[in-house]
Amino acid sequence: xxxxxxxxxxxxxxxxxxxxxxxxxxxxxxxxxxxxxxxxxxxxxxxxxxxxxxxxxxxxxxxxxxxxxxxxxxxxxxxxxxxxxxxxxxxxxxxxxxxxxxxxxxxxxxxxxxxxxxxxxxxxxxxxxxxxxxxxxxxxxxxxxxxxxxxxxxxxxxxxxxxxxxxxxxxxxxxxxxxxxxxxxxxxxxxxxxxxxxxxxxxxxxxxxxxxxxxxxxxxxxxxxxxxxxxxxxxxxxxxxxxxxxxxxxxxxxxxxxxxxxxxxxxxxxxxxxxxxxxxxxxxxxxxxxxxxx
Numbered sequence: 122x123x124x125x126x127x128x129x130x131x132x133x134x135x136x137x138x139x140x141x142x143x144x145x146x147x148x149x150x151x152x153x154x155x156x157x158x159x160x161x162x163x164x165x166x167x168x169x170x171x172x173x174x175x176x177x178x179x180x181x182x183x184x185x186x187x188x189x190x191x192x193x194x195x196x197x198x199x200x201x202x203x204x205x206x207x208x209x210x211x212x213x214x215x216x217x218x219x220x221x222x223x224x225x226x227x228x229x230x231x232x233x234x235x236x237x238x239x240x241x242x243x244x245x246x247x248x249x250x251x252x253x254x255x256x257x258x259x260x261x262x263x264x265x266x267x268x269x270x271x272x273x274x275x276x277x278x279x280x281x282x283x284x285x286x287x288x289x290x291x292x293x294x295x296x297x298x299x300x301x302x303x304x305x306x307x308x309x310x311x312x313x314x315x316x317x318x319x320x321x322x323x324x325x326x327x328x329x330x331x332x333x334x335x336x337x338x339x340x341x342x343x344x345x346x347x348x349x350x351x352x353x354x355x356x357x358x359x360x361x362x363x364x365x366x367x368x369x370x371x372x373x374x375x376x377x378x379x380x381x382x383x384x385x386x387x388x389x390x391x392x393x394x395x396x397x398x399x400x401x402x403x404x405x406x407x408x409x410x411x412x413x414x415x
Contacts, residue, residue, distance in 0.1 A: 164194045166215035170206040170223075171268065171301055172199065173245070173319040176347075179219055201299045203272030210234055210350055218350045221273030222376040225345070228393055229382045233353045236394040238364035241347035242372045244277040248335040249308065249326045250315035257285045257335060264294045266304040266316035273346055274317045276379040280342050281317075281335060305329070343375040368394035 165188075169176045179197050182188050188195040198215055200206040203223030210218035211232045218224065224234060254260060260282075268274035278295065282288055289295050296313055298304040301322040308316045309329055318326055323333065349364065373390035 163192060164196055165217065166196050166198050167217045167219065168198045168200045168206045168209055168215035169219045170200060170203045170221070170272065171319065173301070173321065176219060178240075202269035204269050207232070207234070207350075210352065213352070216351070219347055220350055221346050221348060222276045222344065222380065223269070223272040224348060224350045225373065225376045225385075225393060226271050226380055226382050229380070229384045229388060234350050235353050236345060236348045236368045236373075237351050238349035239345050239347070239368040239372060239394075240349070242343060242369060243341055243346060244273070244280065244337045244344050245346050246274060246277040246317050246319050246337045247323050247333045248281065248315055248337065249305075249318050249323070249331045250334045251308065251311065251331070254314050254334065257281065258287070260293050260315055261287065262292075262294075263314035264296050264312070265289075266296050266298060266307050266313035268298055268301060268304060268317065270297050271380065273344070274319075276344065276376065277337050278317050279379040280344070280375070281337055281340075284340065343369065343372040344379075345372050345376055364396075367396050 167179060169179060176197070179195075183195045183197055198209075200209050200215070203220050204226075206215075206218050206220050207223045207227045209215050210220070210224075211227060211234060218234075224232075224236065227234060248257070250260075254263070265278055267278045275295075275297070278293075279289060282293060287293060296307065298307065301318060302325075304313070304316040305318065305322055305326055307313045308326070308331065315334065316326075317337075327333075345368070348368070370390040373393045377385045377388055377390065
């Protein structure tokens with residue numbers, strides 16, 4: 122396994138710290154999955170819920186053919202909405218899901234999945250609003266656009282409103298969309314007064330003349346925005362699966378605090394992730410060497 126890490130390091134040199142996290146995690150997880158399959162190239166489905174910048178490293182693995190050098194054929198699969206993507210990983214239609222807090226709801230309901238990495242541990246969203254909205258409290262009585270009830274965008278709106286002692290339903294109406302583009306179109310037509318967006322939709326919003334009201338990511342609120350989820354059966358069958366970086370109790374606890382699932386209040390955050398593989402990888406010196414190359 123150590124030799125595999127050493128071969129992988131040069132290919133991670135130029136992708137940046139966030140790219141390091143996602144690419145190294147995904148590649149190593151996929152390599153471990155290969156150990157129980159034939160030596161021939163294996164096709165692996167990696168689902169993602171939104172067309173945003175956080176998914177760039179996933180696309181890069183396939184485009185740069187990093188996967189092919191290890192007998193893998195990574196297929197990024199766009200499945201709009203975190204809730205729908207979570208259903209897809211649970212059913213086994215994809216092998217890995219790059220997903221946010223929607224996976225927490227599924228686990229609370231007994232889904233056999235678990236986080237094995239968390240490259241982006243905070244909300245990577247911004248709030249864009251029409252010209253009459255000067256600050257968040259101006260949204261009282263207005264309509265806010267978010268993506269998928271119970272998923273990351275929805276949770277980001279709940280967390281943001283809490284900062285101003287506001288809440289969905291009571292203070293702000295919420296309209297749900299399946300795609301970022303749809304929420305932006307609704308903002309432009311005046312159907313919503315503001316919307317939660319992530320890059321690159323934020324660039325499109327700026328081109329239409331809208332300004333960023335709040336960069337939610339700058340608040341540094343803990344949250345599994347880009348958690349890497351797999352079925353628990355996978356790591357039971359493949360104990361050599363490794364991951365980067367650590368999943369934190371704080372991020373999971375924060376996700377539990379913004380979900381309306383009835384079991385959330387009594388759930389133990391430690392039941393949603395397993396960090397033992399990262400500890401094994403750190404013992405090889407791989408992590409230290411990886412960040413030396415940044």
